[in-house]
Amino acid sequence: xKKLKGMRIVAALGALALxxxxxxxxxxxxxxxxxxxxTVPDGEAIQIRSLEAITGEVAFLGIPNQTATEMAIDDxxxxxxxxxxxxxxxxxxxxxxxxxxxxxxxxxxxDVVGVIGTSCSGAAVxxxxxxxxxxxxMISPSNTSPALTSDLAGTAGTDYHEGxxxxxxxxxxxxxxxxxxxxxxxGLTTAAAIHDGDPYTQGLAKAFADxxxxxxxxxxxFTAVNKGDTDMTPVLSDVAxxxxxxxxxxxxxxxxxxxxxQIGGVSGLENVTLIGADGLLVSDFLALPxxxxxxxxxxxxxxxxxxxxxxxxxxxxxxxxxxxxVGEPPSAAFWAHxxxxxxxxxxxxDNVAVDTSDGLFIDRRALRDELNxxxxxxxxxxxxxxxxGDCGSQEIQIVSHEDTSVTDSTQLPVVYTFSGKS
Amino acid sequence: MTTTENKPxxxxxxxxxxxxxRLSWVDGFLWAIxxxxxxxxxxxxxxxxxxxxxxxxxxxEGWRDLIVSSLAQGAMYGLLALGYSMVYGVLGFINFxxxxxxxxxxxxxxxxxxxxFENGIWDANPFLSMILVLIxxxxxxxxxxxxxxxxxxxxxxxAPRLIPLITxxxxxxxxxxxxxxLFGINFNTYPPPPDVIAGTVNIxxxxxxxxxxxxxxxxxxxxxxxxxxxxxxxxxxxxxxxxEDKEIAGLMGINVDRTIVTVFAVGGAMAGVxxxxxxxxxxxxxxxxxxxxxxxxxxxxxxxxxxNIGGAMGGGVLxxxxxxxxxxxxxxxxxxxxxTQLKDAVAFTALVLVLVFRPxxxxxxxxxxxxxx
Numbered sequence: 001x002k003k004l005k006g007m008r009i010v011a012a013l014g015a016l017a018l019x020x021x022x023x024x025x026x027x028x029x030x031x032x033x034x035x036x037x038x039t040v041p042d043g044e045a046i047q048i049r050s051l052e053a054i055t056g057e058v059a060f061l062g063i064p065n066q067t068a069t070e071m072a073i074d075d076x077x078x079x080x081x082x083x084x085x086x087x088x089x090x091x092x093x094x095x096x097x098x099x100x101x102x103x104x105x106x107x108x109x110x111d112v113v114g115v116i117g118t119s120c121s122g123a124a125v126x127x128x129x130x131x132x133x134x135x136x137x138m139i140s141p142s143n144t145s146p147a148l149t150s151d152l153a154g155t156a157g158t159d160y161h162e163g164x165x166x167x168x169x170x171x172x173x174x175x176x177x178x179x180x181x182x183x184x185x186x187g188l189t190t191a192a193a194i195h196d197g198d199p200y201t202q203g204l205a206k207a208f209a210d211x212x213x214x215x216x217x218x219x220x221x222f223t224a225v226n227k228g229d230t231d232m233t234p235v236l237s238d239v240a241x242x243x244x245x246x247x248x249x250x251x252x253x254x255x256x257x258x259x260x261x262q263i264g265g266v267s268g269l270e271n272v273t274l275i276g277a278d279g280l281l282v283s284d285f286l287a288l289p290x291x292x293x294x295x296x297x298x299x300x301x302x303x304x305x306x307x308x309x310x311x312x313x314x315x316x317x318x319x320x321x322x323x324x325x326v327g328e329p330p331s332a333a334f335w336a337h338x339x340x341x342x343x344x345x346x347x348x349x350d351n352v353a354v355d356t357s358d359g360l361f362i363d364r365r366a367l368r369d370e371l372n373x374x375x376x377x378x379x380x381x382x383x384x385x386x387x388x389g390d391c392g393s394q395e396i397q398i399v400s401h402e403d404t405s406v407t408d409s410t411q412l413p414v415v416y417t418f419s420g421k422s
Numbered sequence: 423m424t425t426t427e428n429k430p431x432x433x434x435x436x437x438x439x440x441x442x443x444r445l446s447w448v449d450g451f452l453w454a455i456x457x458x459x460x461x462x463x464x465x466x467x468x469x470x471x472x473x474x475x476x477x478x479x480x481x482x483e484g485w486r487d488l489i490v491s492s493l494a495q496g497a498m499y500g501l502l503a504l505g506y507s508m509v510y511g512v513l514g515f516i517n518f519x520x521x522x523x524x525x526x527x528x529x530x531x532x533x534x535x536x537x538x539f540e541n542g543i544w545d546a547n548p549f550l551s552m553i554l555v556l557i558x559x560x561x562x563x564x565x566x567x568x569x570x571x572x573x574x575x576x577x578x579x580x581a582p583r584l585i586p587l588i589t590x591x592x593x594x595x596x597x598x599x600x601x602x603x604l605f606g607i608n609f610n611t612y613p614p615p616p617d618v619i620a621g622t623v624n625i626x627x628x629x630x631x632x633x634x635x636x637x638x639x640x641x642x643x644x645x646x647x648x649x650x651x652x653x654x655x656x657x658x659x660x661x662x663x664x665x666e667d668k669e670i671a672g673l674m675g676i677n678v679d680r681t682i683v684t685v686f687a688v689g690g691a692m693a694g695v696x697x698x699x700x701x702x703x704x705x706x707x708x709x710x711x712x713x714x715x716x717x718x719x720x721x722x723x724x725x726x727x728x729x730n731i732g733g734a735m736g737g738g739v740l741x742x743x744x745x746x747x748x749x750x751x752x753x754x755x756x757x758x759x760x761x762t763q764l765k766d767a768v769a770f771t772a773l774v775l776v777l778v779f780r781p782x783x784x785x786x787x788x789x790x791x792x793x794x795x
Binding site for chain 2: 226261
């Protein structure tokens with residue numbers, strides 16, 4: 001009986017404490033929206049994350065993106081007296097599993113406001129729903145798969161989730177650019193397309209095939225190789241059966257290497273025009289003698305005098321700083337997109353953050369609304385978001401590779417440009 | 423159960439009926455698979471033949487290129503499969519590290535080839551260069567195979583068969599990442615085949631690529647050499663004896679340990695030859711290049727009959743053909759587009775079908791007395 005009486009006293013004290021806590025305070029913290037909010041206490045840094053492919057064969061894609069993100073944070077400076085940090089750069093492993101695992105790590109930390117990433121569309125397919133459900137935002141500098149945003153005709157992509165944005169182009173434009181180039185500029189009427197099963201390559205090959213047929217060309221074969229395949233003779237024989245004048249294979253190494261090395265052994269493909277995409281704009285691929293005469297599609301790097309309106313840094317200045325910092329020029333084409341994406345996020349956070357007595361209050365819904373209304377001039381051109389997260393300038397270029405001693409992809413001559421937003 | 427109450431004539435009918443009714447579900451299912459496979463293959467073949475007759479699909483040159491390239495790849499699988507078959511015949515477990523033995527030959531062979539190329543010897547003396555690379559690859563693979571036997575398998579000689587199998591899987595990962603650490607993860611590309619074996623050669627009116635012909639010729643020569651070694655020399659006879667029955671061979675005065683080392687060494691040497699073939703056919707190598715060919719070579723060994731050396735080579739060639747020609751011939755004939763993505767699926771389905779029709783493999787297993795039922 002004594003115990004029970006003691007318990008009653010403790011319970012009463014507990015209830016009093018709860019009431020006191022609820023009624024205590026009196027600071028005017030704003031009400032959070034339906035997605036919740038992040039409060040950054042004074043003296044602490046605002047948490048964002050970088051999720052790129054920083055290891056493995058595609059590290060050449062992710063490392064420049066992460067470095068550009070870090071440089072943009074340095075250039076922007078503090079937000080309302082708070083530092084911004086990306087913590088440790090996370091790895092998307094350029095795969096579904098990697099994107100999923102890293103996104104779950106990020107989502108489990110309530111202090112994270114937004115993510116700059118992923119590098120690979122395949123990883124974003126898994127990461128986008130996780131980040132979106134956590135109320136956070138993700139801005140990708142190099143995802144290009146149409147499924148992640150929309151078909152540009154008003155239908156959301158199958159993997160579109162609210163809170164996803166990107167400064168990279170939508171591959172529907174890249175496919176159209178390559179189709180225009182092949183059909184109108186080169187005068188080729190038959191083509192085959194080869195992808196490797198992942199969302200980026202499949203989306204791009206399909207965009208090309210659809211656009212090419214729309215122009216009046218014929219796609220003789222739409223096929224794929226598996227990642228890790230070494231023997232390309234069967235697939236090339238199958239392609240040769242249709243006698244196409246061009247082959248578009250927007251895949252990666254080493255499958256791209258095997259295709260160009262083995263294409264000479266398949267009769268019927270001697271005079272075929274080979275077109276790759278930016279996955280193959282890597283120096284050891286360009287050094288292969290068999291790549292002479294190839295064309296490559298990719299985002300336009302003709303930044304000219306463009307500078308990022310938010311930090312005032314120009315593209316040329318950025319390249320100089322990058323080389324000072326890393327020791328060599330960026331190994332892939334999306335550094336400017338990463339820089340612009342980071343400044344886009346930082347500016348939006350700056351605009352919606354409210355300084356309260358608890359710290360900096362960042363409402364997640366307000367952040368998304370602010371990002372939706374983005375409109376500024378970045379290094380890549382004018383950045384403005386449509387309803388499904390496509391914010392980039394949609395500029396595509398096609399380069400030609402005549403001299404195999406030139407292995408720096410930025411030195412290749414541009415033979416065609418395409419502007420998706422015109 | 424037979425029934426004896428009826429007259430003999432009726433009794434027989436009843437017995438036969440009973441036997442038919444006792445056909446279990448498993449047997450019935452297997453028969454359904456056999457019949458289904460035959461139908462699909464027949465329809466696919468007929469479809470392909472009619473497509474060819476109508477002038478669609480691959481041209482005659484296309485088929486020729488495809489078949490020769492598949493044979494060359496099959497020859498490579500066959501040489502690798504020899505290692506799996508011999509080790510299984512003698513020691514009774516699958517040596518999963520054999521793929522990495524092959525990979526070590528390709529990586530070190532690359533160093534030699536690159537050195538020769540950079541010093542101009544590759545183009546100046548093509549045959550000498552290739553023989554040098556072959557020797558380097560063979561020596562490396564042999565040394566690695568023998569080392570692995572000494573370190574990982576000899577201490578486990580008396581252990582239950584599952585233990586060395588698991589050890590071999592672990593050893594395989596260890597080798598892969600050791601090489602990744604030593605050489606990095608990037609692909610290294612062998613110098614292009616010297617001009618004398620680039621291009622095509624005209625055999626019996628068919629234009630065949632010289633690199634693929636070289637690979638097939640090397641495989642044939644290796645098989646002849648191996649056959650001679652196994653059937654005509656004392657060491658070969660010792661190998662066959664140890665494969666037959668280890669204890670009795672030991673009692674007969676054969677040094678069992680040394681013979682087993684020889685088995686691994688010969689398997690390693692064959693893997694070294696396969697490494698040269700890879701360098702001619704595919705040219706790009708890195709630390710993980712041995713994994714899938716290893717799995718496929720093991721499949722080939724099972725396909726041909728595990729423990730059977732001739733079966734290993736035959737299984738390899740057949741697997742190469744199934745994998746290269748199969749998708750386009752059978753599935754293409756059924757009208758499915760873009761079938762070459764399914765070549766791995768076709769290769770392993772072929773394995774399943776062969777085992778469903780003939781469980782001991784195409785040429786029959788050769789197992790030691792402990793494993794034979």
